[in-house]
Amino acid sequence: MAEIIKRNKALSVSPLKASSTLGASLAFLGIRNAIAMIHGAQGCTAYGKIYLIGHFREPVALQTTAMDQVSTIMGSGENVIEGLKTLCDKFQPDLIGLPTTGLSETQGSDVSGAVTVFRKQHPDCFKTSVVPVETPDYAGSLETGFAKAVTEMINRLVPEAETKGGVATNKQINILVNASLTPADIEEIKEMVEAFGLIPLVLPDLSTSLDGHLNERDYNPLTTGGTCAGDFEILHKACATIVIGSSMKPAATLLHERTGVPDFHFDHLMGLDAVDRFITTLHELSAKPVPQCIERRRQQLQDAMLDTHFNLGMGRAAIAADPDLLKALGDLLAGAGCELVAAISPSNAPILKEIFCDKVKIGDLEELETFATEGRADFIIGNAHCSASAERLELPLLRAGFPQYDRFGAASRCWIGYRGSRQTLFDLANLLLEAELGMLEPYRSIYAQVQDKEEEHYGADNPHADSGRRHH
Missing domain, CATH: 3.40.50.1980 (Nitrogenase molybdenum iron protein domain)
Known part of the structure; x- marks a missing residue:
């Protein structure tokens, strides 16, 4: 069982985490004919939108309640009601997600109450479902905000079943x-x-x-x-x-x-x-x-594990990721014979105790560099924010997680299943091959050094060079 080392400093240096507000917005992007309206300042929405567009390379629909200094002090309920009404009138969405931010949560906004008032004042918008979710930036991470949004959607949209237990014959x-x-x-x-x-x-x-x-x-x-x-x-x-x-x-x-x-x-x-x-x-x-096709993929993964074992076996990895992804990557590397010497998570979760590592640090990328150096890591796995750390440590980086704004194809990369696991092992092994980690330095004879000095003195094409070598 891994030891969880909690935060012990007052600020983050090179922050790792993406906010829970962004995670909730991502969850609403998986619902058809939906839109997320972030309850906060305009900058809160613009900042998250930049990362979503850069990661997926797609236009992303996000709206904001545009809290300003007046609504922050006097109350922002009207911003929510007016924003919901505007979206319903202009776009007729099937669902509006309403995640909060650190600003609205600190101000004490009653988002659920504002939604109730909206329903009373505008009964004509009954066809649009509204799902508010509390996701302040200062609590949790992308993973927790995503999970909270899914939980709240189930809470508001899934009715109580008359006969519970599912239908066994249904596919x-x-x-x-x-x-x-x-x-x-x-x-x-x-x-x-x-x-x-x-x-x-x-x-x-x-x-x-x-x-x-x-x-x-x-x-x-x-x-x-x-x-x-x-x-x-x-x-x-x-x-x-x-x-x-x-x-x-x-x-x-x-x-x-x-x-x-x-x-x-x-x-x-x-x-x-x-x-x-x-x-x-x-x-x-x-x-x-x-x-048979799945059996075949399993055999291909087994072969890949054998092929890459000579490069990955006894390797030393440093990973910075949200808890679920950290657990997944840690188990994959353990199966390949790697040792996880540095594990950094932006937020705490019970699953972190089950990671194959002595210690898991709740922290930032400064601590990733410290733990990776102390553990003599051979490579790093993390999001695009880790590129500067990998460059400073002169270690290869496998980009994983969110965001990945400096590469194309992050959304089309498959990590799971037999095929995804196989490709991940290949990518890691190729990183180590390119870095030539664990390779012996070429041996250079002292006599070769003497010869080089003679050629430098006489010149490689000078006939006196050979006589000089014979003389020596």
């Missing part, structure tokens, strides 16, 4: 995904589920909203893909719920209480053991044999 599978999964990861999960003849219903589904596709319209103020808001009402019909990530446990617990559908929890889907357990669960739920 529908509810899938709750965490913030660390890319659109390509979610697509991989859906393909594996469909290979067993099951029907996946992902919540939230970024694989159809932020997967990098061209739209028929030049501009759409709402999300162009994702889970339909109406799908929340049929979650009780599923035969099972699959939960990926420990951060999603509160959402899974609430969904189970509302619907009674049995759930199956997975910390992640990286590495041979984790994916084997996932495939076994699908096999048992569907009562169908494992498809």
Whole structure:
């Protein structure tokens, strides 16, 4: 069990975390015909929007209640009501997400109360669901904000089932995904589920909203893909719920209480053991044999583990990531024979105690550099913010997590399943090959040094050079 070392300084140097407000906004981007309206100052929304656009390379629809100095002091409820009314009139969204910021939470905004007043004053907007969620910047991280938004969507949109327990004969599978999964990861999960003849219903589904596709319209103020808001009402019909990530446990617990559908929890889907357990669960739920294509991918991952073991075995890794992603990457490296010598997380979570590492630090990138140096790390895994640290430490960096604004294709990178795990091992091994870590320095004879000095003195093409060498 890893020891959790909590924060012990008053400020962050080179911060690692993305805010929980940003995480909640990301979750709402996985709902079709939805939009998030961040309750805070205009800068709060603009800052998050820059990172989302830079990471996904896609236009991202975000709105703001535009709190100013007057509303911050006198109250900002009217900003919320006016903003909701404007969005409903202009865009007719199916859902409006309403995450808060540190500014509105410090001011003491009653967002739920403002939504209640909005419903009374504007009954004509009843078709649009509104989901407020408390996500102050100073509490949690991207992962916790994402999980809170999903929990609140379930709380407000999933009705109490009359008959609980799900429908055993139904092929529908509810899938709750965490913030660390890319659109390509979610697509991989859906393909594996469909290979067993099951029907996946992902919540939230970024694989159809932020997967990098061209739209028929030049501009759409709402999300162009994702889970339909109406799908929340049929979650009780599923035969099972699959939960990926420990951060999603509160959402899974609430969904189970509302619907009674049995759930199956997975910390992640990286590495041979984790994916084997996932495939076994699908096999048992569907009562169908494992498809040959999946068997083939498993064999390919096994071969990749053998191929890369000579480079990754006994390697020393430093990882900076949110808890769920940190656990996933740590388990994948442990399966490859790597030692995790530095583990940095922006927020605390129970799953951190289960990481294969002596200590996990709740901190920033300054502490990543300190722990990586002390542990003599061979490489670093982290988001784009880690590039400066990797450059200072002269270590190779594998970019993972959010944000990745200095590379293309972050959303299309698959990390999970047999195929994703295989590619991750290849990428890590290639980093070490390029850095030539663990390679012996070439031996240079002292006689070669004497010869070089003679050539420098006589000149390589001078006939006296040979006589000089014979003389010596």
